[in-house]
Amino acid sequence: MGIEGNIGHLFNRIAGTYDRLNHLLSFNADRRWRRRAVRKLTPCDKALDVAVGTADLAIEMVRQRKAHHVTGIDLSEEMLRIGREKVGKRQLDDRIRLESGNVLDLSCPDGHFDAVTCAYGVRNFSDLDRGLREMHRALRPGGQLLILEFSYPDNKIIRFFYDFYFTKIMPAIGRKVSQDPTAYTYLNLSVKNFVWGEGFVQHLQDAGFHNITFQTMTFGITTLYLAQK
């Protein structure tokens, strides 16, 4: 199994408890982060949400009328299955289409989308720069890019407590609820080892984006990046 297969498999394993754990481990802040991020979008016709998972960002985009139609792609069939259930329950099937796909090799023509988004997905790309280049390719000139990703608090005291929660408490709760022995240790390590802030901006520039801004939320636990093609 290649790296993509491993990642898809990991998310297939934890898909059933993914939403519950997100809300539990973040004390529901993840809902607020997605809502705040989506508010920054200018309403558009066609959006692509890569690493769509269980479709929370896609649903929020339609709910806030920021995109008329959202295509969501993901490697994990189980995450997509749960996402489709949520979309169906909200009767949004005609507005949100969820497909199996790999962001490193998108099937859409160049410049097809008005907005490309990704929440908590980029740190899982096996090749970050290739994924960002594909997202850039999928976007029309002048189109909007929105990325939400975990980051680390700047304040040393907050960082100390966050680190403890993140490396000790979160993996333990994740293990217990998801019944997966390793997934939440991997997920937390993937945050610690990932670039954020100016470091991430450099990757966006290298992929060809401009007008790049970023804004931290909740002491810097999450960062919202906005850019244009």
Ligand SMILES: C[S@@+](CC[C@H](N)C(=O)[O-])C[C@H]1O[C@@H](n2cnc3c(N)ncnc32)[C@H](O)[C@@H]1O
């Ligand atoms: C932490 S989840 C985020 C899901 C969702 N966007 C959210 O806000 O909750 C990360 C997702 O990225 C997907 N993923 C990782 N690498 C991918 C790739 N190369 N192409 C498509 N999806 C990918 C995983 O399958 C997983 O569903």
